Amino acid sequence: MLKIGITGKIGSGKTTICRIFESIGVPVYYSDIEAKKFYNDSNVVKKVCALFGNEILDIDKNIDKKALASIVFNDNDKLLELNKIIHPLVIQDFENWCKNKTHCPYILFESAIIYESNLAHLFSKIIYIDCPEEIAVKRVMKRDNITHLSVLERMSKQGTTIPPYDFRIISNEKKLEIPQVLEIHNQILQLSNLDVGM
Ligand code: ATP
Numbered sequence: 001m002l003k004i005g006i007t008g009k010i011g012s013g014k015t016t017i018c019r020i021f022e023s024i025g026v027p028v029y030y031s032d033i034e035a036k037k038f039y040n041d042s043n044v045v046k047k048v049c050a051l052f053g054n055e056i057l058d059i060d061k062n063i064d065k066k067a068l069a070s071i072v073f074n075d076n077d078k079l080l081e082l083n084k085i086i087h088p089l090v091i092q093d094f095e096n097w098c099k100n101k102t103h104c105p106y107i108l109f110e111s112a113i114i115y116e117s118n119l120a121h122l123f124s125k126i127i128y129i130d131c132p133e134e135i136a137v138k139r140v141m142k143r144d145n146i147t148h149l150s151v152l153e154r155m156s157k158q159g160t161t162i163p164p165y166d167f168r169i170i171s172n173e174k175k176l177e178i179p180q181v182l183e184i185h186n187q188i189l190q191l192s193n194l195d196v197g198m
Pocket of ligand 1: 016
């Protein structure tokens with residue numbers, strides 16, 4: 001079973017494209033969704049409180065994720081510390097998730113920050129979703145009901161360079177996405193056959 005990373009900037013269409021892969025039977029690990037679940041773990045709550053103080057808890061003693069997000073948005077050191085707590089848990093969870101999927105030719109790991117989190121080495125190949133910035137901005141404004149400026153602020157935290165990738169999917173609302181997915185799917189199936197043969 002090959003492990004394939006799929007990445008792209010905010011609003012590039014990662015989740016939407018992963019849903020297409022899922023519809024043809026490819027399992028997808030959505031790292032952001034899984035990471036959020038760890039904020040309910042009592043050990044994580046303790047560690048996060050040690051880092052940010054008990055003020056980070058809401059009235060129900062749960063981590064206030066919005067408050068946390070706004071702190072780390074403006075404080076890169078704190079973001080790195082938070083990542084040190086969450087990322088190893090996500091990687092472990094992902095490895096466990098993979099265990100009963102060894103019969104699959106490949107699985108996908110979806111994350112906007114594969115390179116920023118130094119995770120690229122976990123994957124045989126990387127798929128990059130390439131979306132023009134103005135389209136991604138328009139999508140996120142609509143999806144999250146936020147202003148143009150707020151989207152640009154979020155995006156300013158991302159690198160502007162295109163990361164190294166093995167496969168690229170163009171999500172520009174002109175080029176059809178399903179044929180691109182099928183083409184890459186077939187190429188990965190061929191690679192997975194070679195992998196099994198080795
Ligand atoms: P994020 O990193 O912010 O989670 P993402 O890369 O996973 O975003 P999606 O959530 O898939 O991106 O897409 C962002 C928004 O754009 C969603 O509301 C989605 O429905 C819409 N969208 C995605 N692809 C297309 C498309 N090809 N045409 C029109 N709308 C699209």
